[in-house]
Amino acid sequence: MRHVITLLVALAPLALSQQPRVSNARTETRAVASLESDFKAIAAATESPAWIGYAVPKAPGFGGNCDHKGGPVQLEGDTFAAVLFRVNRRSVEKVRSFSLSCDVDGGGLPLIWLTGAKPAESLALLEPLAKSSQPEGALAAIA
Secondary structure: OHHHHHHHHHHHHHHHHOOOEEEOOEEEEEEOOOHHHHHHHHHHOOOOOEEEEEEEEOOOOOOOOOOOOOOOOOOOOOOEEEEEEEEEOOEEEEEEEEEOOOEEEOOOOEEEEEEOOOHHHHHHHHHHHHOOOOOHHHHHHHO
């Protein structure tokens, strides 16, 4: 377990520049000082559907694979995972996580991509959501 934590901490600075390939979205990139407080401020100002996302080093064994649609399946994929939150009317509606090698279709919604997220901050943001009434996406992202 200690080796996994050491690996995640060592990879964290690389996550600053990691971003999935995004189409069909109005993408905006913002650097964060504190993931939780910046995320909450953005979500609180969101009246209509939007996505907020960031990258973190992924733990060994994390699947997070893309849906297979005839392209190659990467057996030795990325070392980072994207964590995305669908927000609407100041609250989180859905949490998704997957490999950064996946192509993302934003469905025409805004996507605010946060850089500088740290694994411990991501965990602190996801833990309360994992205890909510719909924990599946948050639990998958934590795993």
